[in-house]
Amino acid sequence: MSTCTVDVTLDTALLDILAGPAAPPRISKSSLPRRDAALDPLLIAAAAASGPHVTRNHYHHDFFPGATLPNSDNARDIAASTRAPERKRFAYVSRQAPRRQRLQGSLADEGKENDQPREADPLRSADNLPPASKKRRPSLASPPTTTESKVFSKHQIPTASDVSPSPKALPPPHLEVKCMARTRIPTPHGPAFLHLYHNNKDNKEHLAIVVDPAQFEDTGNSPATAIRSQSLDSIWDENETEMDRIIRGAYVGRLSNVYQKASTSPVPSQSSNDPSGPEGLPAPLIRIHSECFTGETIGSMRCDCGEQLDEAIRQISKPITLNPTSSPRTIPGRGAVIYLRQEGRGIGLLSKIRAYNLQDMGHDTVTANLMLGHKADERGYEIAGAILRDLGLGSEGSSCSEGVRILTNNPDKVEALKKEGIQIVDRVPMVPRSWQSRKMEAEKSEIQGDAGTERVSEPAGITLIGGKSVYGDDLDKYLRTKVLRMGHMLPLWLGDVAEM
Numbered sequence: 001m002s003t004c005t006v007d008v009t010l011d012t013a014l015l016d017i018l019a020g021p022a023a024p025p026r027i028s029k030s031s032l033p034r035r036d037a038a039l040d041p042l043l044i045a046a047a048a049a050s051g052p053h054v055t056r057n058h059y060h061h062d063f064f065p066g067a068t069l070p071n072s073d074n075a076r077d078i079a080a081s082t083r084a085p086e087r088k089r090f091a092y093v094s095r096q097a098p099r100r101q102r103l104q105g106s107l108a109d110e111g112k113e114n115d116q117p118r119e120a121d122p123l124r125s126a127d128n129l130p131p132a133s134k135k136r137r138p139s140l141a142s143p144p145t146t147t148e149s150k151v152f153s154k155h156q157i158p159t160a161s162d163v164s165p166s167p168k169a170l171p172p173p174h175l176e177v178k179c180m181a182r183t184r185i186p187t188p189h190g191p192a193f194l195h196l197y198h199n200n201k202d203n204k205e206h207l208a209i210v211v212d213p214a215q216f217e218d219t220g221n222s223p224a225t226a227i228r229s230q231s232l233d234s235i236w237d238e239n240e241t242e243m244d245r246i247i248r249g250a251y252v253g254r255l256s257n258v259y260q261k262a263s264t265s266p267v268p269s270q271s272s273n274d275p276s277g278p279e280g281l282p283a284p285l286i287r288i289h290s291e292c293f294t295g296e297t298i299g300s301m302r303c304d305c306g307e308q309l310d311e312a313i314r315q316i317s318k319p320i321t322l323n324p325t326s327s328p329r330t331i332p333g334r335g336a337v338i339y340l341r342q343e344g345r346g347i348g349l350l351s352k353i354r355a356y357n358l359q360d361m362g363h364d365t366v367t368a369n370l371m372l373g374h375k376a377d378e379r380g381y382e383i384a385g386a387i388l389r390d391l392g393l394g395s396e397g398s399s400c401s402e403g404v405r406i407l408t409n410n411p412d413k414v415e416a417l418k419k420e421g422i423q424i425v426d427r428v429p430m431v432p433r434s435w436q437s438r439k440m441e442a443e444k445s446e447i448q449g450d451a452g453t454e455r456v457s458e459p460a461g462i463t464l465i466g467g468k469s470v471y472g473d474d475l476d477k478y479l480r481t482k483v484l485r486m487g488h489m490l491p492l493w494l495g496d497v498a499e500m
């Protein structure tokens with residue numbers, strides 16, 4: 001074993017030069033000696049920051065302006081007028097305009113910060129922001145200087161031409177959707193199967209809520225064709241195990257701790273030989289529903305979205321009577337709600353909240369959208385079409401090629417789906433529950449006189465939020481605007497039976 005002698009004298013001398021001499025130990029002999037640097041970095045910084053042009057408001061400015069300034073955008077040398085020539089090299093250059101000037105501009109630019117984030121702003125990817133646009137939105141606070149920044153008074157109704165079209169974009173890639181996972185969801189109306197979709201057009205997770213008794217079948221005895229997602233049932237990867245498939249929802253039958261059977265790709269048709277199904281089997285009932293946080297989650301009575309979602313699942317689940325003339329039997333209903341993440345008719349939750357404030361100021365839902373620089377409706381239905389095709393609903397050559405019935409009052413949806421190649425055999429109106437119950441009350445009072453004015457039982461169906469039908473002035477105003485300004489195909493409730 002060899003020993004090694006270390007000469008510490010040289011090291012200590014070097015440390016003394018760099019960090020100052022060691023202070024005598026204060027606590028005990030065993031503690032390490034403290035060394036104070038000869039030049040404290042904090043002192044250097046304080047000295048450097050003590051020039052005449054530095055204020056406590058300069059934390060965000062370049063400490064050492066460097067070669068790029070003052071050529072940088074909006075650069076302003078606030079010391080230019082006062083500094084001595086020899087100090088020029090050390091001037092602090094602010095990237096901000098003076099506060100006075102910024103305040104003047106802030107009114108004119110109200111809303112700009114949120115509505116038009118910088119190109120590189122990571123928040124741009126947030127779901128609820130309106131699409132990036134180079135065009136400035138009309139400001140509500142600034143006087144109109146150009147046609148783009150028109151101010152609309154309460155009585156002035158902007159038209160579609162007041163909002164210039166968005167610049168032409170590159171052709172979008174071929175739209176593809178893929179069902180990533182499926183699971184059973186028990187609802188008050190019966191079981192539903194939630195399908196979560198990804199797509200290559202937007203970064204949103206759209207959903208399909210499938211109601212279909214054949215989802216539980218794996219024997220081929222179902223009277224109607226099963227509504228299955230092709231992309232879910234296909235084999236994603238040759239290394240995929242049965243368990244992988246089952247976990248993502250590619251299974252058949254009733255999944256349980258004792259029954260687990262992965263689906264094959266594609267799942268063979270499970271209907272009877274007759275493609276139109278047994279007598280009395282209607283085409284599947286579908287609804288294209290747009291997300292509404294306020295109506296569906298917090299029970300807002302500014303709109304009917306919560307009850308519409310509930311009503312759609314209820315109507316689709318309603319039992320169907322087969323073979324009514326020969327040997328009648330009932331089976332659970334079948335169809336799907338395609339739930340699109342198009343909050344606020346596509347303008348996003350942020351803009352919808354602003355629109356609500358404009359509505360409180362007396363504007364209707366259409367005008368409020370236009371005042372914010374949006375269209376009355378910015379939704380698209382290509383993704384809905386692709387999801388329907390993936391589920392084999394309504395498209396030629398699909399498993400349910402007999403077409404679909406659609407639950408809606410909105411003519412745009414019907415047209416858009418037709419363009420997507422979805423065969424619509426019938427439209428089923430969505431009558432607001434409050435209008436239905438008021439109609440029933442009116443009918444009853446007409447028959448029974450005064451005795452009939454007590455409230456009749458509400459239409460069946462538990463809403464996801466509040467239950468039964470609700471009535472409120474905001475809701476009524478919204479419903480009427482849909483009919484009067486958005487062309488919804490619904491007889492207007494005017495308070496008497498004849499109008500319904």
Ligand SMILES: Nc1nc2c(ncn2[C@@H]2O[C@H](COP(=O)(O)OP(=O)(O)OP(=O)(O)O)[C@@H](O)[C@H]2O)c(=O)[nH]1
Pocket residue numbers: 288289290291292293302303304305308342343344345346347352355356365369407408409410413430482488
């Ligand atoms: N911008 C805006 N969007 C709203 C307002 N109220 C509800 N919405 C949104 O409108 C969408 C639902 O659209 P509706 O016009 O109510 O109905 P629809 O889906 O077009 O038609 P139906 O199929 O007949 O129900 C959801 O995305 C809601 O978030 C509002 O006042 N302003």
